[in-house]
Amino acid sequence: MSELFERFDGGDVRDLIAEFPLAWVCAAAGGADHASLLPLLGEYDPEGRLTHLVGHMARRNPLYAALSSAPRALVLFNGPDGYVSPAQAGLDNWAPTWNFAQLRIEAEVTFEPDRTEEALDLLAARMDDGTGWGRTMLGPRYTGMLEAIVGFRAQVTRVAGKFKLGQDERPETLRSIVARHPDPVLVRWMRRFNEERI
Incomplete structure (x- = not known):
C-alpha cells in the first residue's frame, strides 16, 4: 500500500513547493x-x-555554522494535510485516518553571499507578486538587514515523497470524503491524485 502513496511526478513536486x-x-x-x-x-x-x-537564512542561525562545515541537508516540505473522520466517509465501521502530502529532499547546500539579494528578490517577487512592494522601500534599513543574512542554493541529490490522499479508498467512500471534507485545499489535492476515480 505504501508504494501507492509514493507515486508522484515532477509537476506534483513543483506545485507542492510553490504552494x-x-x-x-x-x-x-x-x-x-x-x-x-x-x-x-x-x-x-x-x-x-x-x-x-x-x-x-540569518548568519546567526546555528544552521548556518552547521551547514558551512558540513553542507549535507535534509529538507522537509509539508503539503496539505487533515484528519478524515468516519462521518466524512459516510461509514460508521470505517477507521478515521489522516491524509497528507510531504516531500523529503536531500541536498548539498552552498552559501552564496554575492547572490543574497537575488535570493531575496526571487522570494519577494514570488510571494508579493502584483503588490508593487520592492526592497528599495526599506530605505537605509535594508543595508543592515542584508548584512545579517546570507543566500544559498541547495543542489538536490534525492527526492522522496508520500502523497496519502485517498488513493486506497473505494470510489464511493472517496466521493463521500471529497464532498464532505471542510478543507478545500486538501480536497483539491485529493481530487488531483484521484481524477479517474471520482
Missing part, C-alpha cells in the same frame, strides 16, 4: 539546534525535475 514553500531545513550532521523553518523556491531542469532549492 507550501516553508520547509524544515535540517543539517545532516547535527541536533535540534541545526534545524530551521525557511521559505524556499525550487529551480527545475527542462524536463521539469527539481534541481535546486534557493533560500536565505
Whole structure:
C-alpha cells in the first residue's frame, strides 16, 4: 500500500513547493539546534525535475555554522494535510485516518553571499507578486538587514515523497470524503491524485 502513496511526478513536486514553500531545513550532521523553518523556491531542469532549492537564512542561525562545515541537508516540505473522520466517509465501521502530502529532499547546500539579494528578490517577487512592494522601500534599513543574512542554493541529490490522499479508498467512500471534507485545499489535492476515480 505504501508504494501507492509514493507515486508522484515532477509537476506534483513543483506545485507542492510553490504552494507550501516553508520547509524544515535540517543539517545532516547535527541536533535540534541545526534545524530551521525557511521559505524556499525550487529551480527545475527542462524536463521539469527539481534541481535546486534557493533560500536565505540569518548568519546567526546555528544552521548556518552547521551547514558551512558540513553542507549535507535534509529538507522537509509539508503539503496539505487533515484528519478524515468516519462521518466524512459516510461509514460508521470505517477507521478515521489522516491524509497528507510531504516531500523529503536531500541536498548539498552552498552559501552564496554575492547572490543574497537575488535570493531575496526571487522570494519577494514570488510571494508579493502584483503588490508593487520592492526592497528599495526599506530605505537605509535594508543595508543592515542584508548584512545579517546570507543566500544559498541547495543542489538536490534525492527526492522522496508520500502523497496519502485517498488513493486506497473505494470510489464511493472517496466521493463521500471529497464532498464532505471542510478543507478545500486538501480536497483539491485529493481530487488531483484521484481524477479517474471520482
